[in-house]
C-alpha cells in the first residue's frame with residue numbers, strides 16, 4: 001500500500017493488472033475524512049470486491065465545515081487509518097494537505113448543489129453540500145476512478161453526488177453502501193467518539209425513531225403518520241435536540257408532499273450534547289403496486 005500526499009505521486013503506475021486480460025485495470029475510490037471506522041471499512045471492502053485498484057482518500061475538507069470549531073476538533077488519525085486500510089488490500093492512500101487540494105484559498109470556482117444544498121442538512125449547514133461537491137469533484141479529477149463508493153448514512157450527500165455526476169456528465173459510477181450499525185442500532189460515525197457514555201445511550205433514540213417510522217410505513221401508514229411516529233419517538237428523549245425528522249425524495253432530496261406514495265428517505269438530524277448526529281432509513285410509503 002502506497003501512502004501519497006501529492007497529486008504528482010498519485011499519478012504513479014497501476015499497481016494491479018486488470019482481472020480480465022486485455023482490459024485496463026478498473027479503479028475504485030473511497031473518499032473519507034479519516035477517523036476510519038467499520039462503516040468506512042465496509043466501503044473499502046465493497047470497492048475491493050468491485051475493482052482492480054482501490055484508492056482511499058483521507059482529507060478533512062475545510063470547505064464543507066460551516067463551523068470552524070467543528071473543523072478544528074475533527075479527529076485526524078492518519079497512522080491509525082493506514083493501519084486499518086493495509087490489511088484490506090488498499091493500493092493507494094491519498095492524504096493531501098489543504099494546500100495541495102486548494103491551490104488557491106478560498107477557491108474561486110466551486111460546485112453548487114443547487115436546491116439539494118438548501119434543504120435538510122443543507123438548510124442547517126449552509127454551504128456544506130457546495131463544499132462537499134467541490135472536493136468530490138476535485139478528488140474524482142485527481143484519482144480518475146471508474147467507481148466511487150459512498151455510505152448510505154449520508155443519504156443527502158449520496159443524492160448530491162449522484163446529481164452532480166449526472167448533471168456534469170462525469171464518467172464515474174456512484175455506488176451507495178448500506179449503513180453499518182453497532183449491535184444496539186447506533187449508526188457508525190466518526191463523531192461517535194465525542195459522545196460520553198450517557199450521551200451514547202441517548203443517541204440510540206435516532207435509530208429507534210427511524211425504526212418506529214419504518215414500522216408504520218411497513219404497516220401501510222401515510223407519510224404524515226410515518227413522520228409523526230418518528231418525531232413522537234424522538235420526543236421521548238427531550239435532552240436530544242431534534243433539528244429535523246422528515247421524509248425526502250430519494251432522487252431529488254426535496255421534501256415530499258403529504259399524499260406521496262413510493263420510496264422515501266426518512267432522515268433525522270439531532271444534537272446530542274455538543275455532537276450533531278444524522279441517520280436515515282429508506283422505506284416505502286403506500287402499497288407496492290400503485
Ligand code: PAF
Pocket residue numbers: 031032033059061064132135136154157
Ligand atoms: O462523507 C465524507 O466523509 C465527506 O463528505 C467526503 C465525501 C469525504 C468529502 O469530503
